[in-house]
Each structure stands twice: as structure tokens, then as C-alpha cells.
Amino acid sequence: MKMKLYNLQSILDFGKYSGQSLKDVFMKDPEYIEDCIFDVPNFCFNPDHIEKLEEMDTDFAFSEEAFDKLDSKFESYENEENSFDDIDSYNSDDLINLGIGDKFSDEFEDIGDAEEGFYEDDYSF
Numbered sequence: 001m002k003m004k005l006y007n008l009q010s011i012l013d014f015g016k017y018s019g020q021s022l023k024d025v026f027m028k029d030p031e032y033i034e035d036c037i038f039d040v041p042n043f044c045f046n047p048d049h050i051e052k053l054e055e056m057d058t059d060f061a062f063s064e065e066a067f068d069k070l071d072s073k074f075e076s077y078e079n080e081e082n083s084f085d086d087i088d089s090y091n092s093d094d095l096i097n098l099g100i101g102d103k104f105s106d107e108f109e110d111i112g113d114a115e116e117g118f119y120e121d122d123y124s125f
Helices: 022-028 030-039 049-056 064-081 092-097
Strands: 004-006 043-045
Touching (some): 022 030
16 A cells, blocks of 8 residues: 655545544644554654644654654655656556656657658647
8 A cells, every 4th residue: 555645734534534634633633643653554744744743732742653653654655756766667657647657748750751750740840
């Protein structure tokens, strides 16, 4: 399951607070966010946000275990995001969905085969 990175304004799409921002949920129920770190496999946010959250609610502090778990999940997220070394394993639709491919790219012909231009299109440029 691919890790999903949340920020403070991200809307949760799971659980009893679905439809509310991470920040708003934290302000109501900070323990819920800590529980999500442990219980929701693809839930992740940058560990740097912990300090910001704890400043918003000075009566709550994340456990060291939660911080370590979040740090590990964030590292997994970063590894997933940087794993495009083997780009040949993706088909063209995958690349388009990832914003890498170009759905409307021109196909080039061999220059020697071109009658009116260098592109295989109706515009002959």
C-alpha cells in the first residue's frame, strides 16, 4: 500500500474524522492523530510538523514511539517517491498518471522519410 503524505491542511479521508483537516482533528482529539500514526498503515506526515502541532496544544506531547514510527513512515514515503530508477517498468499510461509522460506528444519520423516535415502529424512542421 502506497504511503499517503498529509500536511496540516490535508483533509483526512478515513475514520471518524473523515472530511476534516489534520490540524482541526488534532485540535479536537490529539490522541487520535497519534493513534493514526500507529494504526493507519499509509498515514504519514512530515515529522517536522510534530513540533508545530505540539505548539498548538501545549497540554499534549507525542510519545517517543509515535515520533519514531512517524519518522520511519516518512522515510518509507520518501523512498517510494524517489524510486523511479527503473522507469522502463512503467507503461505510458502510468507515466501520464504520474505527470511524467505526455499524452499528446508528437512521434518523430526518420528525417530521410519525411516528405513535408520532420513530424508525423497533420501540420508538417
